[in-house]
Amino acid sequence: MKAWLSHLFLPQDSNNHRAKILHHQSLAYLIIIFIAIQIVFFRINTSSPQVLGTTTDISAQELLHYSNIERIKYNLSPLTLNNSLSVASENKAKNMFQFNYWAHFSPTGTTPWSFIKAAGYDYVYAGENLARGFTDSQSIVDAWMNSPTHRANQLSSNYTDVGYAVEDGTLLGEPTTLVVEMFGSTTQSLAKLNSEKNALGATTIVLSPTPEGTGLIPTLVGSVGTKMVKYSFINSILASKTIAFALLSMLIILLLLDAVFIEKKKIYRHIGNHIDHLLFFSTLLFFVLLIGEGVIL
Helix, strand or coil: CHHHHHHHHCCCHHHCCCCHHHCHHHHHHHHHHHHHHHHHHHHHHHHCCCCEECCEEEEHHHHHHHHHHHHHHCCCCCCEECHHHHHHHHHHHHHHHHHCCCCCCCCCCCCHHHHHHHCCCCCCEEEEEEEECCCEHHHHHHHHHCCHHHHHHHCCCCCCEEEEEEEEEEECCEEEEEEEEEEEECHHHHHHHHHHHHHCCCCCCCCCCCCCCCCCCCCCCEECCCEEEECCCEEHHHHHHHHHHHHHHHHHHHHHHHHHHHHHHCCCCCCCCHHHHHHHHHHHHHHHHCCCCCEEC
């Protein structure tokens, strides 16, 4: 066993002074095995998410809480959870799953404002934010704040109300938790905010309606006051990420050891450049670290 492991991982005469696992055939086998594992993970995740799936804990109340913490930091009035906007967000989320799209506007041409109007919300300003693939409320708000356009929505003084939808389903062939957030303000809500600010000696907000559509700045989303909680025996994203990280880290370490060995032994081999291989695997490792971070629109 010791000799076999040495042959597999260490440069020596038996493997032409290059770890067997770094030979092209061995690398091809590793890639095939890794792809097979990912396919198995996907199948089990789809059929038995309680066994091998994604652990998720997201709620509208938490999204509102963390968002208002950020607004208060900048002396902005906190947003109020609005039922009509929450209904609009929920209908938009269901529409996205139904027509299988990841965009602000549906393939049929339905706009975000259509859902807001249909829910009975007579807006002056309105905006929509989308997010998918996140597992907790805090990471969603953090992602909003780290994106200039989403941050603009989060900190806009034009909005007084907000609605959230947190829906679970399959989007673009991938099981995911979709979060939709819709911002809005009405003449009445802005007038109330104006009167409150005037009482404090603050600047009055001008009630000038924006043309339909101009209020749209990409961002994430929430839920109709609902809470999405899922637990799985094994977190598929974490498991997949761990396997990929371990595999790539091992290959990078072996390449470094191999480079040190041939330099020390002054061995010449007609093979690819170690730097190219290291850069390639290091790039893959970087993208692996991004797995499961979620996507915003």
